[in-house]
Amino acid sequence: GAVVSQHPSWVICKSGTSVKIECRSLDFQATTMFWYRQFPKQSLMLMATSNEGSKATYEQGVEKDKFLINHASLTLSTLTVTSAHPEDSSFYICSAREGHTGSYNEQFFGPGTRLTVL
Amino acid sequence: AQSVTQPDIHITVSEGASLELRCNYSYGATPYLFWYVQSPGQGLQLLLKYFSGDTLVQGIKGFEAEFKRSQSSFNLRKPSVHWSDAAEYFCAVGAFQAGTALIFGKGTTLSVSS
Numbered sequence: 001g002a003v004v005s006q007h008p009s010w011v012i013c014k015s016g017t018s019v020k021i022e023c024r025s026l027d028f029q030a031t032t033m034f035w036y037r038q039f040p041k042q043s044l045m046l047m048a049t050s051n052e053g054s055k056a057t058y059e060q061g062v063e064k065d066k067f068l069i070n071h072a073s074l075t076l077s078t079l080t081v082t083s084a085h086p087e088d089s090s091f092y093i094c095s096a097r098e099g100h101t102g103s104y105n106e107q108f109f110g111p112g113t114r115l116t117v118l
Numbered sequence: 119a120q121s122v123t124q125p126d127i128h129i130t131v132s133e134g135a136s137l138e139l140r141c142n143y144s145y146g147a148t149p150y151l152f153w154y155v156q157s158p159g160q161g162l163q164l165l166l167k168y169f170s171g172d173t174l175v176q177g178i179k180g181f182e183a184e185f186k187r188s189q190s191s192f193n194l195r196k197p198s199v200h201w202s203d204a205a206e207y208f209c210a211v212g213a214f215q216a217g218t219a220l221i222f223g224k225g226t227t228l229s230v231s232s
Contacts, residue, residue, distance in 0.1 A: 031216060032216055032217050034219045034220075036219075041206075041227075042224070042225075043208060043222045043223065043224045043225050044162075044208070044222045046219050046221075049217060049218075049219055051217060093161065093162070095219075095220070097216055098216075099216045100216075101216075104150060104169055104214055105216050106167075107212060107219070107220050109154075109161060109162045109164075110161065111160075111161035112160075112161040114159070
């Protein structure tokens with residue numbers, strides 16, 4: 001299957017700082033990318049959907065000014081957690097889909113990024 | 119509303135015993151169904167998927183799942199569980215439209231006893 005990478009795999013930062021997480025589709029062009037958040041022992045919750053070259057669409061309850069998403073190319077999306085606080089500590093997982101018409105486009109997942117805010 | 123229900127939060131199975139994890143979905147469109155497994159601190163691994171055709175699908179690690187449209191279910195099974203199968207299992211449903219994301223169930227934690 002197609003490969004999605006995330007960088008970094010884990011990050012520790014101080015409260016009040018900003019952290020950027022990169023998500024790359026390595027061998028396909030991702031028309032759409034998704035960002036999920038997973039708290040310990042919980043399921044994946046969709047945060048936002050981004051289409052290349054467009055503004056991201058955020059799920060209800062997700063602060064768009066705190067979680068900045070950029071999808072500037074067909075292979076790269078970034079999630080920036082601004083002014084991070086301990087409650088932002090979580091496992092962030094990105095995924096990507098191609099945009100072929102006429103067939104189902106499977107969603108491929110990155111390995112996740114563990115964010116710890118001190 | 120679109121949703122995925124995994125009724126069992128935690129299941130314990132003896133090693134060598136059979137396993138069935140339940141998944142029910144509510145989806146307005148034709149569902150594309152998935153099962154993922156996640157070990158602690160790790161990312162998701164796709165076990166199997168159903169798009170169309172034969173309603174019994176085979177996956178990796180000896181897992182299989184059966185799609186039953188009349189029951190809106192996609193239960194995961196394994197005939198003989200190994201200790202290494204202990205993990206979190208997520209059922210997910212998706213749609214054909216390219217811009218729509220998979221919706222996940224809350225997950226079932228599988229413990230394997232010796």
